[in-house]
Amino acid sequence: MSLANLTPSPGFEDWLPVEYKDLVNEGPYFREKKPKVSDMGKFKEILEEHPMCAGCAMTLFIRLTFIGLPNPEHSIIVGTAGCGRLAISQASIPFIYGNYGDTNAVASGLKHGLDIRFPNQPKDVLVMAGDGGLIDIGFQQLMHSWFRKEKFTTIMLDNEVYGNTGGQESGMTQHGKILKMAPRGKTGDKIDALGLAKVAGVDYIARIAPTNPSRVARTVRRAVLVAREIGSAYIQAYTSCNIEYAIPTPEVMQDAFDVEKERYGFEEIISDRAKEYLKEIEKKDKKK
Ligand SMILES: Cc1ncc(C[n+]2csc(CCOP(=O)(O)OP(=O)(O)O)c2C)c(N)n1
């Protein structure tokens, strides 16, 4: 979506809601200098309202993702069934609803189509889906998109449960966890999705919890830039489900800090060619 698409025709402006006008005038589209996380609250965000549970960490992570996009006006998100799409689909960025499990195949086709249709304008494709949608039902397509080195970013919203359907265990649930619909406790281990990404040759891999907003935005930016030029990118984000894990809303952030410290520390695994590329870009950014 370009700013030109969003800008209202003359005379029509008076009839539009103030939020819409704010987005066109103050939002992060086409600004010479992108707004920073520390400016949140001072500019119109791409996502502001959503119907997800109060205090859900996933929505915080999604908001930060949108701020981190290097080129929101030329980004497209592919999502699917699961909690995250409730917010992602409310954002003013094109959203494609893939069938559950199909996201990475849809994104592969979409990315190739966009490259043909817009040879002179890079379009950033991102998959944002839950752990169930990616590591269980979408596993085959996830892995094959990585093996094919498809140039898009996959973000796993890892709440370690099927949140949207009431608490079934997923491949990313920890061993032994008792959930509403896993009353005997999970028997298998949490799948090492980072390890799988590494084996598949993904060029940019990161594990992150939403404890440091600027780091989330920077990680998203790095992933998208690598996917634009080099190869696949994967971000695995701890985005707790306060409902299924019975985390009181005021303690959601404390839980994120605790889990980060225990087992979800920030980690980046970057291929040599992606490192070189990021070094160049970040050098140019600093000069600017
Ligand atoms: C093919 C298919 N199977 C099952 C479902 C039902 N379904 C909808 S959301 C969901 C679970 C979502 O869990 P996850 O992907 O982890 O996302 P979360 O809701 O936890 O964010 C399931 C099984 C579906 N929509 N389509």
Ligand code: SF4
């Ligand atoms: S069910 Fe869990 S993951 Fe889904 S919106 Fe509610 S708190 Fe967030």
